[in-house]
Amino acid sequence: MSKLLREHFEKITALTDQEFDYILSHFTTKKLKKHQFLVQAGDQVKYDYFVVKGLLKASFTNNDGKEHILQFAMEDWWVSDFQAYFNQTEAILDIDCIEAVEVLCLSLTNREKLCSEMHKIEHFFRRKSNFGYIALQSRILSLLNSSAKERYEELLQRSPILFQRVPKTLIASYLGVSRETLSRLSS
Template sequence: MSEILRQQIEKITPLTDKEFEYILSHFTRKKIKKHQYLLQEGEAVQNDYFVTKGLLKAYYVNQDGKEHIMQFAMEDWWITDYQAYFNETNATLNIDCIEASEVLCLSLRNREKLCADMHKIEHFFRKKSNAGYVALQRRILSLLNSNAKERYEQLLQQYPLLFQRVPKTLIASYLGVSRETLSRLSS
């Protein structure tokens, strides 16, 4: 289960067994059932979550009760309410499981300790954060500049596995279109 984390870190920086054991000692493990919340709006955000098994979604529910999916996360991806995690405030997002999932949990305190203790991990998280900023900018620009069909095709090209695992209603929510529009786009 933890090998997937080591593989991700080692895509950026090599680790000795001892270094990885030290890193792993700062994480806790958690199993979550399908449809169970990992995080609910209004709760204190304790952790950043690295997915070792399963599939989750982070979403916001507006005043009209409409769900807006911000992010999916499957194996080898990270997920949390980052605004609340880094600012140590309550969540504005919900995170729940599309599939039964297992995650490794990293508190902000432990993340900061790891980064202070190990330059390699500080470098790893900086690279991951930079990649996240780039992905977020791409998503915002796509929402601003692309029509629904273009957004659908971009998502399909980038993450074809999502389409095999995520119900179409959730893909539609992520793309900001109705289920009916998605059906027209995918036919």
């Protein structure tokens, strides 16, 4: 399972075997079954999670019990409640497993330690954060401006695999449309 992590780092920065082994020693592993929670609202969020296997969703449930899906995450993605992780506050998101999941867990202390010790790891995480920032900005523009049909088509183009692995009810929740609207869009 460490092979995927190494390939992931090396998309941005080359690593020697020793460097990678050292980095890997700062991660722990965790396995969860389908439907289990990786993070629950109210938890202390100790880790950022790199997904080695499986599929999860990060969502916010409001006072009326309505769930808004913020993010899906699958192999080669990171997922956490980043606000709670970076600010060391309580989670406001739930992160649960749509499929059985294996993740590599990186604590904030170990992340900062690696970034401080290895300039190339600081570089890696800066680049990742930039990509993430751009993706969120696109999502905001899409929420502000696009129609349900446009949001559906964007998601289909960007992540076609999601449509094979995620139940349609959850895709609808991510897009902010009803299950009926989604059926009309996908027919």
